[in-house]
Amino acid sequence: MPDNRLEASAREATGKGVARRLRAAGKIPAVLYGGGRAAVSLALDASALQKLLHASDLGLNTLIDLSVAGHAELDGKTVMVRELQRDPVRGRFVHADLYEVDLTQRIEVQVPIHVTGKAVGLDAGGIVDQALRELEVRCLPRAIPDEIVVDVSHLDIGDSLHVRDLVLPEGVELVSDPDLSVISVVTPIKEEELVAAVAPSADVPIVGAEAAPAEGEAPAAEGGEAKTDPRAKGKESGD
Numbered sequence: 556m557p558d559n560r561l562e563a564s565a566r567e568a569t570g571k572g573v574a575r576r577l578r579a580a581g582k583i584p585a586v587l588y589g590g591g592r593a594a595v596s597l598a599l600d601a602s603a604l605q606k607l608l609h610a611s612d613l614g615l616n617t618l619i620d621l622s623v624a625g626h627a628e629l630d631g632k633t634v635m636v637r638e639l640q641r642d643p644v645r646g647r648f649v650h651a652d653l654y655e656v657d658l659t660q661r662i663e664v665q666v667p668i669h670v671t672g673k674a675v676g677l678d679a680g681g682i683v684d685q686a687l688r689e690l691e692v693r694c695l696p697r698a699i700p701d702e703i704v705v706d707v708s709h710l711d712i713g714d715s716l717h718v719r720d721l722v723l724p725e726g727v728e729l730v731s732d733p734d735l736s737v738i739s740v741v742t743p744i745k746e747e748e749l750v751a752a753v754a755p756s757a758d759v760p761i762v763g764a765e766a767a768p769a770e771g772e773a774p775a776a777e778g779g780e781a782k783t784d785p786r787a788k789g790k791e792s793g794d
Contacts, residue, residue, distance in 0.1 A: 560620045561607060563597040574650070583648050587621070587634065589655035597623065601648045608636070612701040615639060616664050618656070633658060633696070656696045663730055665689045666700055668721075668737065672708030676740035681712040687737045690718065691730040698726045707738055715739040 563585065566573070574584045577598055585597040611617040615636045623629040638652040656662060667689055674683055690703050703721055710716070719733035 559607060559611070559618060560622060561599065561603060562622045562624070563599050564624045565626055566596045566598045569596060578649065583650055585651040585653055587629070587653045587655065588637065589634075590632065595623075595626070595629070597653075599651060604651065605648060613699060614667075616666070616699045618696055619653070621653070635696075658696050661693050661695055661728075663691060663693045664699055665691055667702045669702040669704050670707055670738060671704055672706045674707045674710040674714075674740045676710055676712040676714065679712055680742065681740040682743050683707065683710075683738060684741050685738045687718070687731075687735055690721065692723065692727050693730050694727040698724070700724050700727060705737060707740075710738070710740045712740050712742055 566577075566584070569584070577584055578601075581601060582598045583601045583604075585599045587595040587597055607619065608614060608617055617635065619634050619636075621629055621632045621634045632655050634653045634655050636651060637654045639648060640650040641647060642649050668685075668687060670683070670685060674681065677683070692700075692703075694700075700723075703723065705716060705721060707716070716737045716739075717733065718729065718731050718735045718737055721729075721737065723729060
């Protein structure tokens, strides 16, 4: 069983300057919510958090045992990552929101959908179209599944699986709309059909195009009123 203990320290100062100094020292600003208390501002070791999440099959749903220097009342509290912000260029963690969870109360989480098997429709020229990649479920924190497995081996062209068709582990309740499509096997659109679908019709006027003057009619004066078809209608966190 992996060690999910994460050490943190309380911080009094906030602001972009403080956040920059923390990141320069290999730490990131974080905020802890929940537990019936006011939000607590923390500082975390960015590499330790990344290593912990990477080692867990649950990803952001990982249960973390928190230890906060100077806050004995927070030692041993179980938390999860509510939101994790990354640098858009380098991908490094820049801020984390944590929330305390009650291990005796059900919570709602997003669980990834993992597709297995080869659909029979692939041999007939079909392609697999996955419309939903995460499922929202409700369960006890220690019952959160790593993933929801979907076997597509039996799907032929024109077949689909919806949320209501998925089999959930015992103790896990569905929150997502049961009518949502998860995965389908469809016929690929041929190139000529795609061209025909996007090509403009000869009967539809091109709005904004300058038409040649009719025979015997003088061209419009420069700067004159334009005529158009009347149917045309014109976060990195700093703390």
